[in-house]
Amino acid sequence: MKLIQLILLTALLATLVSYFRWFRKPALDKVLVVGVGLAGMVFVIFPDSTTRIAGWLGVGRGADLLFYIAIVALTYLVLLLYSKIKKLESRVTELVRRQALLEAGRENPSGEVRP
Amino acid sequence: MTVQRIYIIVPVYNEAAVISATLQDLLGTGYPVIVVDDGSTDALPQILAGLPVHYIRHCFNLGQGAALETGMEEARRLGADAVVHFDADGQHAAGAVSVLLAPILEGSCDIVFGSRFLERSGAGQLPFTRRLVLQAARYLNYLFTGILLSDAHNGLRALGPLALQKIRLTQDRMSHATEILEEVHEYGLRYREVPVTIRYSPYSKAKGQSLLNSVNILFDVLFKKMQK
Numbered sequence: 001m002k003l004i005q006l007i008l009l010t011a012l013l014a015t016l017v018s019y020f021r022w023f024r025k026p027a028l029d030k031v032l033v034v035g036v037g038l039a040g041m042v043f044v045i046f047p048d049s050t051t052r053i054a055g056w057l058g059v060g061r062g063a064d065l066l067f068y069i070a071i072v073a074l075t076y077l078v079l080l081l082y083s084k085i086k087k088l089e090s091r092v093t094e095l096v097r098r099q100a101l102l103e104a105g106r107e108n109p110s111g112e113v114r115p
Numbered sequence: 116m117t118v119q120r121i122y123i124i125v126p127v128y129n130e131a132a133v134i135s136a137t138l139q140d141l142l143g144t145g146y147p148v149i150v151v152d153d154g155s156t157d158a159l160p161q162i163l164a165g166l167p168v169h170y171i172r173h174c175f176n177l178g179q180g181a182a183l184e185t186g187m188e189e190a191r192r193l194g195a196d197a198v199v200h201f202d203a204d205g206q207h208a209a210g211a212v213s214v215l216l217a218p219i220l221e222g223s224c225d226i227v228f229g230s231r232f233l234e235r236s237g238a239g240q241l242p243f244t245r246r247l248v249l250q251a252a253r254y255l256n257y258l259f260t261g262i263l264l265s266d267a268h269n270g271l272r273a274l275g276p277l278a279l280q281k282i283r284l285t286q287d288r289m290s291h292a293t294e295i296l297e298e299v300h301e302y303g304l305r306y307r308e309v310p311v312t313i314r315y316s317p318y319s320k321a322k323g324q325s326l327l328n329s330v331n332i333l334f335d336v337l338f339k340k341m342q343k
Contacts, residue, residue, distance in 0.1 A: 096175065100151075103172070
């Protein structure tokens with residue numbers, strides 16, 4: 001197994017686990033975004049650096065390395081959004097339920113039964 | 116604890132064709148009925164006019180699990196000791212209510228599940244793929260919850276005082292059936308299955324769950340496990 005395979009596999013796993021365990025703090029999300037942004041800028045300014053890093057890791061070209069990293073990052077992003085949507089859904093449910101319970105009886109089309 | 120106040124909860128989403136018959140049938144049992152309108156866009160309010168039911172409406176559709184939880188929350192507010200879950204689509208017979216409640220009333224169970232497979236109660240009419248899905252669901256439920264029921268997805272249930280107090284449904288859609296089992300396991304609730312008859316009509320069959328939806332349920336359950 002090449003070093004890159006090990007790293008990407010670990011990163012994918014860590015993405016899943018860390019996401020559910022720790023990364024729910026927005027601050028950490030921001031650090032991550034800034035980190036990725038800065039790294040991107042460095043690679044743009046020194047394009048050869050990606051090839052060199054790729055060489056160390058056992059990947060042929062720098063572009064391939066970025067491609068692999070992008071896949072991992074996007075996977076993380078999708079999971080992040082999925083979790084946010086789930087959370088929003090549960091809040092919407094809570095809101096709709098409260099409103100429904102408040103209006104129970106008032107919006108009653110028939111006589112309500114209270115034994 | 117004696118069980119005195121019992122409510123029947125009927126989640127309804129666009130069931131105008133059959134809801135009237137279902138409710139007439141249920142009101143014959145003498146128990147008060149809570150109808151949870153899960154954002155129906157049909158003429159449900161007009162159909163219910165004049166029927167002595169307790170009506171709650173979600174302003175838009177959330178799913179059956181959410182509707183059941185809203186119904187149970189209302190029942191808790193009304194001081195219920197026990198509730199019965201009953202599908203609106205006309206496939207359950209009102210006679211099942213007393214069968215489900217019997218173990219609760221005698222205090223031997225916290226929660227009672229209806230099963231169409233305990234006795235020869237019409238399960239033979241099920242199409243092969245549905246039976247296959249239900250079998251798979253049984254064992255998946257067992258894997259996740261340690262509880263092996265004969266019928267994984269039966270809408271008929273009775274919850275006694277302890278179950279009503281402990282169980283909170285957070286799975287809005289169809290995954291609540293598995294969620295209930297998880298909570299039964301978690302709180303060590305005493306459960307039992309009783310045989311119930313399901314009447315399959317072309318209408319209720321069309322509303323039955325698809326194979327694809329069981330994949331949804333699997334993912335809902337897995338996701339919830341990972342978040343814990």
